[in-house]
Amino acid sequence: MRERRKQALLRALVSFACANLLWEFIQAPLYTIWIEQWGANAFAVIHCTGGDVVIGAGAMVVALAAFGRDWPDTPASRSRVMAAVTAIGVAYTIFSEWLNVDVRGEWAYGAMMPTLPVLGTGLAPLLQWLVIPALALRWGEIKVQRAAL
16 A cells, blocks of 8 residues: 555656646746746746645645545545645645735736736636646546556
């Protein structure tokens, strides 16, 4: 079980990193950084992807410690871990976007970025944390489940 768990987690993290790199590249035009030079854009995408991976790995560790005793072997455990990782990622995103856009001014949304009415959080980064963790965890779980058959 321990080896299967490690394999599922590694597969989930690799797919999480790849999906976030793609997502960061796609959503880059929604930020004002997009009007900068190519090098600034590339740095921003790589930097943000690295941050996503750190946040996602941390969320996975917390979720697995709290709810993952039987992960990835039972449906209930898979659901709890997925919900916890998603909730942590969404909460962190709302906080981070507020801190870095509104308080620090580290980055800014472009005119095309849709935002949530009350919070002002960008819809693209919020969707990123609603979609990618679930897909990455499921990918890791499916691969390991198929290998066990």
